[in-house]
Amino acid sequence: MGLFDKIKHAFVKDKEEEKQTEETNQESVEEKISEPAENPSEETTEQDRKVEEHVTEDLPVDESDERIEETEEIEEETAETQKKYEKGLEKTRKTFKDRMNELFANFRTVDEDFFEEVEDTLIGADVGFDTSMRIADELRQEVKIKNAKKPAAVQNTIIEKLVDLYEEEGEQEVNDLNEQPNGLSVFLFVGVNGTGKTTSIGKLAHQYKQEGKKVLLAAADTFRAGAIDQLVQWGERADVEVVRGNTGSDPASVVFDAMTKAREEQADVLLIDTAGRLQNKVNLMNELDKIKRVIKREDPTAPHEVLLVVDATTGQNAMNQAKQFKETTDVTGLVLTKLDGTAKGGIVLAIRNELHLPVKLVGLGEGIDDLEVFDPNDFVVGLFKGLLQEE
Ligand SMILES: Nc1nc2c(ncn2[C@@H]2O[C@H](COP(=O)(O)OP(=O)(O)OP(=O)(O)O)[C@@H](O)[C@H]2O)c(=O)[nH]1
Structure with a gap:
């Protein structure tokens, strides 16, 4: 089924549900009016439930039950994610x-x-x-x-x-993050100040930690004391360690320490926060190059992602930032934050169609759980479902 057909399908389903709810409401009003002395149907339901309980008690728990539960859990999660997108958009x-x-x-x-x-x-x-x-x-x-x-x-x-x-x-387009199944995954976060870099790193650290992974954070934005403190706070919230230097120290040396620690402690994921001062492109380029060299010396396959964080609320400005960063360094994907707070979600279409950069993560709120791996289908259903008209 094509994407548009899926949206149409969701639209028709919504209409049917609306109709059903209306009918049920109508029925219950009618039932109330003719209020019967006894309610035999309720008794039957209670009886059915008892029989059902008895039968399930005797049944051995077999694998197929577990599989059904698993499928139900996945379906629930999928529906929840879809709802988040719909709300965010x-x-x-x-x-x-x-x-x-x-x-x-x-x-x-x-x-x-x-x-x-x-x-x-x-x-x-x-x-x-x-x-x-x-x-x-x-x-x-x-x-x-x-x-x-x-x-x-x-x-x-x-x-x-x-x-x-x-x-x-x-x-x-590959929307999944380039995770290394048998070794350390190193993700470098770049982007201008205030776009939500630190917050996104904190949220992602929390997700990996929940999955049972060993996560390390590196505070390589050493220009502002506030930036280091903020990452340390997120480290505490997500319960993961943060490698940091003093304000003004060389960001590449913080990255070197973090890579060494990650190797010694056999960490699964290292998320690196960098400073994003676009006003000086050459400096920024040199600094990111130096950081990358340090990473590559330790692991030639890394960094496995260079994620550019852009703030969706800035619309066209986000697009311009993405353009400039793309010229400065090899960006592998985008993290689009604050989609929940904006009416400019259409920017995803522009960035993908015009810059050919895959969106990898989206921020759909300020909470620790409000970061999602970008799902193109959920996104587009969330964006357009309510816009279809009955012809
Ligand atoms: N509503 C909403 N707010 C977000 C989201 N992501 C980040 N924010 C908010 O955006 C603000 C800036 O986020 P930071 O993580 O500090 O941004 P930064 O890019 O690290 O900025 P510097 O620390 O200045 O470099 C904070 O108030 C966050 O709570 C999101 O997905 N939705």
Whole structure:
């Protein structure tokens, strides 16, 4: 099933559930009105439950039961993650919906002015300039072919085009983190101050710790005392050790200490926090190169990820930062933070389509559990599900 079909499926399911809830409410109102003296159905249910309990007591617990439980647990987790995405993307979805409503309220016919407005609407939703132009062009053709005139049909086609493009871009994309199953995984975090680097490292450390891994953090942002303290605090919250130097010390020497400690203690994961002063690109480039050299001396295969942290709330600015960092160092993936606090979630589409950088992690809140491995399907369902119209 294609991605758009999945969204359609989710949309139809929601509609059915809505209908069912309405019917159930109606039934219970009717039941209450005709209130029976006794309620035989309740008795039967109670009896059934007792029989069921008795039967299950006698049954040996076999592997298939365990497997069913496991599957149920996975399904529950998947549903929970999907909910997090839907909640996190609420603002983006609402803004997008409002813009769409406005667009369709202002146009009664699908003419050239309409298509230009579609372009503006998409650009305004931070989908990216190139992407917006491409969607509008494809829409022009599609509307001609389908002879679509009804706003609902046109709106669904816009969503379909966005989803198709998104799916196409994601075909070769690896969203999983490059974890080393039999050795140390070294992830370097880069990005400008305030984007959520330290917070994301803390959240990820917590996740790995929960999985039973030995995790180390390195405070290689030695320029601000506050940055070191903040990472130490996250280390305490996640219950993992932090390797640190004094303020102003050489970041590469902190990384050297951390690599040595990780090897001695056979750690599974080392997460390195760096300073991100974009105002001086050459310095930053030299510093990151030096850090990488130190890492490579200890392990030629590392770093296994260079993750650029960008703040989704800054929209187009996040895109520009990503562009500049891509020129400065070999970024392997993005961590997109604060998706929950923004109406600019469309920036994911722009970054992927225009910079071809995979999004690896997304921040969906300030809590320690609010970091998710990026799931393109959950993301796109969360973004567009509520926007489909009944044709
Ligand atoms: N709502 C929300 N807030 C976040 C998220 N990630 C980080 N934050 C908040 O963003 C602010 C900045 O995060 P930091 O982790 O300090 O950012 P940093 O990039 O390490 O910044 P420096 O320490 O200045 O280098 C903090 O108040 C975090 O709580 C997220 O996914 N959602």
